[in-house]
Amino acid sequence: MNEITLLQQHGPDSAPATESVLNSARHRLLTEIAGAATEPRQRRAGLHRQHGIQRARVLAMTVIAASALFVVSVVVGGVNSAEQSPDRTPTAVTLVAFQMPVFPLALDPMPAGLKAPSFSLHDSRFLAVHQDTAGESDVYLSVYDRRPESLGSTRPVTVHGQPGELSENRPQNGSKYVSVSWEREPGQWVRVTGQGRFGTGAAVLALADTVVERPQEVPLQVHLAPAGWDVFAFKGDTILTLKDENSDATMSVQVVGEASSDLLGTVVGAQEVGRVEVNDRAAHLVRADEIWFLQVPLADGSAFNLQAPRFMTPDQVVAVGEQVTVGR
Amino acid sequence: MTTKPGLQARQREPGSPAAGRSSPADGPPADHAPDEVPDGSPIDQPPDEVLIKQSLLVAERFGPLFDRHASAVHRYLARRIGSDADDLLAETFLIAFRRRATYRKLHVDVRPWLFGIATNVLRRHARQEKRRYRALARVPADPSGEAYATDDALGRLEAQALRRDLAAALAALKRGDRDVLLLSAWAELSYNEIAAVLDIPVGTVRSRLNRARRVTRAALSVTITSEERA
Known part of the structure; x- marks a missing residue:
């Protein structure tokens, strides 16, 4: 009998999942699924409140007319807009140059072992996720247009000379996340969250000190x-x-x-x-x-x-x- | 990536004529998904990877994956971490649901993919897992004192000794070696599947497994020898 078989037959074991356990886990999953199915509509309009993020749509720089059959571009004050049907759904559009939002900040220097950030934007939060190459320690740099909600227990700190808030949060049975947030400039709130080796007050405060204004384009x-x-x-x-x-x-x-x-x-x-x-x-x-x-x-x-x-x-x-x- | 972000959810009900096919207004395309999935007959249930693709369009299609794999994933988690597996089971499937857009059939089937996620969830509880093995290694043999009366009882004593030694061996392993060993032993994944879900080369899987088996064998040598003598 080899080690694999021994482990299978005599290794540590535990009681099988009860119906109650399975039902509880299933309920959590189905709740998440239900939320995912409705989330896009719930958060509609949130992105129209853009905060210190550099975003600019360059209207009327490049105009590509739609086919002559359908397009009725209406020029209002020099800006092309789309023709709208009575239910507000457009019947034709005019294309214009568009500029994607730019993530305004960066960590400098970037801590060793972190990958290049990936970006997400929804509601009032623009997020740069810096994953650890070892997969255990991540850093989340978030920019908000309003004060973010406090997470767990908090204590006051000073960041870049501004009053801030240090908080700890540990989801049920999850890793500890430590965050520091502060109003970097009027209307721009920043939160740095660390996990793993970055999940301490000292670590996130040190990271916060490295936050600099450096626009980063999303890929x-x-x-x-x-x-x-x-x-x-x-x-x-x-x-x-x-x-x-x-x-x-x-x-x-x-x-x-x-x-x-x-x-x-x-x-x-x-x-x-x-x-x-x-x-x-x-x-x-x-x-x-x-x-x-x-x-x-x-x-x-x-x-x-x-x-x-x-x-x-x-x-x-x-x-x-x-x-x-x-x-x- | 947590959901099907930013895509207008003008979703159809599962089973409707368009379910399983992609709509630009709904989300990414569900390539090769069947037009319709009749309910009630196991024969007609689509394969796991089809459900994953359908769930990108209709999130609810992810649900059957839980019923197919939850017990096996829970068993794996419970053997490694005990009763806390109850919570980690939900966490594993929540992560899987949020990452379903990154699933690729070409890399690995859904079942090993789920075990890989479970293993990554366990990493955040590595100390707890180790404590469990150490505690199991200290469990006294047959506290009732009645075990010496029959051959069955002797067998149970040997099994208890084996379990203690195995627990001690698992506690002594490096985390990465333990992951590979237990994905092989308890999740029954192949070398290639372990490599895919842990994102390491197959050669690393082999070397870790060899090392883990060597350490385990050494820890068990006394027990195995006595078992062979018996």
């Missing part, structure tokens, strides 16, 4: 978008959703590991697939019942999918696709 960029549309959410460097400020219309870009070989079978309501060129690269444009779906392969074997409403024209969808860049 997924869209440089062209319908006028009047803004970032709705950005997640983990790979998913971006833009939303019309006056309706529920959205456009999203997602980086995926590989291109689908069966777009007709996978895109809901797909009617036909056409071949298009996006920056001299062969791509596929799917016309579906309600949307356009553009899939563009990238040099490294991955791809990005652009999902846009049908009131945009095919030329507009391709034009937006040509202005998508994927960094890293």
